[in-house]
Amino acid sequence: MSGAEQRSEVFERAAAESLIGGYRTLPGIRDEMMDQDGQPRRHWMPFLAALAELGSDELRRRFSAADRYLRDSGVFYRVYDDTGGGERPWSLSHMPLLIEDADWQALSAGLIERAELLEVVLQDLYGAGHLVADGDLPAAAVAGSPEFLRPLVGIKPEGGRFLRVYAADVGRGPDGRWWVLADRTQAPSGAGYALENRLASTRALPDVSRNLNMQRVASFFQALRTSLMKLDRTGEGRIGLLSPGPLNETYFEHALLARYLGFLLVEGEDLTVRGDTLHVRTVAGLRRIDVLLRRLDADFADPLELNAGSRLGVPGLVQAVRMGGVSLANALGTGLIEAPALLAFLPRIATRVFGRPLKLPHVATWWCGQPAERAQVMEHLDELVISSAFGRALPGLPDGGSVLGADLTATDRRRLSTLLARRGGDVVGQDIARLSTTPVWTGEKLTPRPFMLRVFLAATDKGWTVMPGGFCRISSAPDARAVSMQKGDRSADVWVLADEAVSDTTLLPSSANVKVRRSSGTLPSRAADNLFWLGRYVERAEATLRLSRVLVGRLAESGDSGASPLVTRLLGLLGAWGAMPRDLARATPARYAVAVLTRRDVPGALPQLVQAARASASVIRDRFSPDAWRALVDLEACVDAPIATAPSEADAAERADAALRIIAAFYGLASENMNRLTGWRFLELGRRTERAIGTLRFARTFGEVGAPLGSLDALLQVADSLITYRTRYVMMEARGPVLDLVLLDPDNPRSVAFQVHRMANHLKVLPGRDQDAPPPLWERLVARMQAELAASTADSFEPAWFNAMEKMLMELSDEIAAHYFLQGHAPEMTPSLSHVGA
Numbered sequence: 001m002s003g004a005e006q007r008s009e010v011f012e013r014a015a016a017e018s019l020i021g022g023y024r025t026l027p028g029i030r031d032e033m034m035d036q037d038g039q040p041r042r043h044w045m046p047f048l049a050a051l052a053e054l055g056s057d058e059l060r061r062r063f064s065a066a067d068r069y070l071r072d073s074g075v076f077y078r079v080y081d082d083t084g085g086g087e088r089p090w091s092l093s094h095m096p097l098l099i100e101d102a103d104w105q106a107l108s109a110g111l112i113e114r115a116e117l118l119e120v121v122l123q124d125l126y127g128a129g130h131l132v133a134d135g136d137l138p139a140a141a142v143a144g145s146p147e148f149l150r151p152l153v154g155i156k157p158e159g160g161r162f163l164r165v166y167a168a169d170v171g172r173g174p175d176g177r178w179w180v181l182a183d184r185t186q187a188p189s190g191a192g193y194a195l196e197n198r199l200a201s202t203r204a205l206p207d208v209s210r211n212l213n214m215q216r217v218a219s220f221f222q223a224l225r226t227s228l229m230k231l232d233r234t235g236e237g238r239i240g241l242l243s244p245g246p247l248n249e250t251y252f253e254h255a256l257l258a259r260y261l262g263f264l265l266v267e268g269e270d271l272t273v274r275g276d277t278l279h280v281r282t283v284a285g286l287r288r289i290d291v292l293l294r295r296l297d298a299d300f301a302d303p304l305e306l307n308a309g310s311r312l313g314v315p316g317l318v319q320a321v322r323m324g325g326v327s328l329a330n331a332l333g334t335g336l337i338e339a340p341a342l343l344a345f346l347p348r349i350a351t352r353v354f355g356r357p358l359k360l361p362h363v364a365t366w367w368c369g370q371p372a373e374r375a376q377v378m379e380h381l382d383e384l385v386i387s388s389a390f391g392r393a394l395p396g397l398p399d400g401g402s403v404l405g406a407d408l409t410a411t412d413r414r415r416l417s418t419l420l421a422r423r424g425g426d427v428v429g430q431d432i433a434r435l436s437t438t439p440v441w442t443g444e445k446l447t448p449r450p451f452m453l454r455v456f457l458a459a460t461d462k463g464w465t466v467m468p469g470g471f472c473r474i475s476s477a478p479d480a481r482a483v484s485m486q487k488g489d490r491s492a493d494v495w496v497l498a499d500e501a502v503s504d505t506t507l508l509p510s511s512a513n514v515k516v517r518r519s520s521g522t523l524p525s526r527a528a529d530n531l532f533w534l535g536r537y538v539e540r541a542e543a544t545l546r547l548s549r550v551l552v553g554r555l556a557e558s559g560d561s562g563a564s565p566l567v568t569r570l571l572g573l574l575g576a577w578g579a580m581p582r583d584l585a586r587a588t589p590a591r592y593a594v595a596v597l598t599r600r601d602v603p604g605a606l607p608q609l610v611q612a613a614r615a616s617a618s619v620i621r622d623r624f625s626p627d628a629w630r631a632l633v634d635l636e637a638c639v640d641a642p643i644a645t646a647p648s649e650a651d652a653a654e655r656a657d658a659a660l661r662i663i664a665a666f667y668g669l670a671s672e673n674m675n676r677l678t679g680w681r682f683l684e685l686g687r688r689t690e691r692a693i694g695t696l697r698f699a700r701t702f703g704e705v706g707a708p709l710g711s712l713d714a715l716l717q718v719a720d721s722l723i724t725y726r727t728r729y730v731m732m733e734a735r736g737p738v739l740d741l742v743l744l745d746p747d748n749p750r751s752v753a754f755q756v757h758r759m760a761n762h763l764k765v766l767p768g769r770d771q772d773a774p775p776p777l778w779e780r781l782v783a784r785m786q787a788e789l790a791a792s793t794a795d796s797f798e799p800a801w802f803n804a805m806e807k808m809l810m811e812l813s814d815e816i817a818a819h820y821f822l823q824g825h826a827p828e829m830t831p832s833l834s835h836v837g838a
Helices: 001-021 044-054 057-073 101-125 139-143 191-204 206-211 218-229 249-260 318-321 334-338 340-344 346-354 372-380 409-426 525-558 565-576 587-596 606-616 626-640 649-673 680-701 710-719 722-728 735-744 752-764 777-791 799-820
Strands: 076-079 086-089 097-100 167-173 176-184 241-242 264-266 271-274 276-281 283-286 291-294 328-329 364-368 384-388 426-433 437-441 446-459 464-466 471-476 490-492 494-497
Touching: 001 044, 001 276, 044 057, 044 097, 044 206, 044 735, 057 587, 057 626, 076 249, 076 446, 097 101, 097 372, 101 167, 101 176, 101 334, 101 446, 101 464, 101 494, 139 340, 167 606, 176 680, 191 206, 191 218, 191 249, 191 446, 191 490, 218 249, 218 291, 218 446, 218 464, 241 249, 271 318, 276 318, 276 525, 340 346, 340 364, 340 426, 364 372, 372 409, 372 426, 409 426, 437 471, 437 490, 525 565, 525 587, 525 649, 525 680, 525 710, 565 587, 565 680, 565 710, 587 606, 587 649, 587 799, 606 626, 649 680, 680 710, 680 735, 680 752, 680 799, 710 722, 710 735, 710 777, 735 752, 752 777, 752 799, 777 799
Parallel strands: 097 494, 241 264, 241 291, 291 328
Antiparallel strands: 076 086, 167 176, 167 446, 271 276, 276 283, 364 426, 384 426, 437 446, 446 464, 446 471, 471 490
């Protein structure tokens, strides 16, 4: 080592020690950052020195920026609990896990060997069955698993592989060796969250990550996408990511991966089997899909041949797989390998396949379906973890899950003994995994916490590719033996440090011969449905805000009392929309206005509308720009923000103004950032339909003959047309000119005529229109409305005219839904506003 290198190391060590003062490792547990002598490990020192140079205040600022990025991006994890579950913001441990290159290469080699072994096992169990016939694997350890799918026996996957994606949960023991704790072969989750962790951590520490030669993770996703695209036999590049839907705990990841990889995010109801091939329902009709990246448990994939109670799968999917009509990654039935029971037999199988033990050991496991193993488990009960052999809850074990033998009471031990005698094959005993620790930043100092690392592998033509990093989960408890995001633990980025500079990797194609395309591909019917209703929900929220602002403005400016005819009419309109609470007895109009803006238990009030809009947008996250999503998140935060205990008209007006500004930003993003393709047109159709309906109701309420004084002014305000009117007419509001402006003026973006004209333009270019057939009903409805508007004059409006126009708009909405969406008509949630697509 040169003198300069020695001086650099001395400086780094001194800086690192200034940051980690007081850091104490746990006795008998390996720590990733500190060695057994209490000194920082060499590959950690440059990183710690860089953090120390930044200082505590700057670290807090940067880590707060990472948290803000995750919050603004809407990264969440759905938690299942006694309250029915909900979205929990993603919890990032700001300190990454650092792994040096030589250590990583050894871990990767062991995992690649393990993936190859598991592929051999799957090929045999769903094929010739030699492992069971020759006694290497008991039949009960296979057939006892609910993931062994008998209808898939004998079916060869397209491309010859059962596993396209494999993940392993690994931990490090006190001796420094990596151990496999569990195999993930069903539908491994976490790769998308690992990607978000990387984006957040590199935003917080861009200079630090660049200087440390951190390996990029994009190469893994590139290899995965390339591998799956080679299974596409039609050459159309149509690959789907099959998700259970937005209520799944990792749905955010499904949408993220679909958008990042360029895949089509689909659910079971989006798909149908015709003949022996799989198709996706789109607004242009059925389109074939050749490859599915599966994030749905196999048992739920097909209610015809697998779980008859499933409402998430695709009837006939197994037959399509059987006939080679679709490729699944991973293949149906691969979840069998996740059973802990199989861990007891993998060492013997590895010796048979490779002629030697596995490079990477897994936690020692005893399957209690054999007498000798049952006896050994009971004899060493205090030293073992008792778990289900097949991953399902077991009666007789506390909470039905894994439990430390030492924690069992005398009564629990008797129950376990009975369980082992009756159903020993359902139980395994495993050595206790003592996880190593990694540092966690608490805001003031570093603290060691146990961690578990999930590493991802993708099968390619050249073998297995390992993601250089992974999904690190960190326990909140200092002595945890398992880690769970469901229980509130955190995750961290994983930095694999190369010995030399790392080249950048991108998912953009490098070939100069890529075919030019101006279409964004297939639009599923469900996505169109939710875009349409997103437009309607946001527009209804804007209308509700404008009504509320007119109400509080009227009260503040003119001192109108609750008995004023105009205020009464405003309150009546809000009540007719379902936005007015009914449990406020003799409340002031200001209090009613605040309730409209804040009450979450009122179906048509602002919080419910915003929640419905966000729900619709969440189902199409793969098609939604991050900026537009942040606008919806900001709108929800604005609506949920605390308001004064005794709110005034000014408080309500301020809340309405802030929310309207966010909605204006949302529409601006949709107008400027969305390509003028089919998805944008459905968003526009929903928006224009709802705006036309709202404007008709405003005009009917405030523009009728004999309306209270100030009604026409209120109509111009709620229709956002006051400035235009004042510019045109140097006079007080008159019924004819006002109604002409808000109903008939083709240049006013708020008029009914403008909305109908825009809808007509969109409907003419939607897919699925047969140019040789007579015009469909929706085109005839629009033409009829255009003719009616063209034939009307400002002094000819009667209540029946408004009713007829609104009825045609409702019928138009139903016709669009019946032709393009999956769902039919549903009972209305509030007048003119219902949605079953979200």
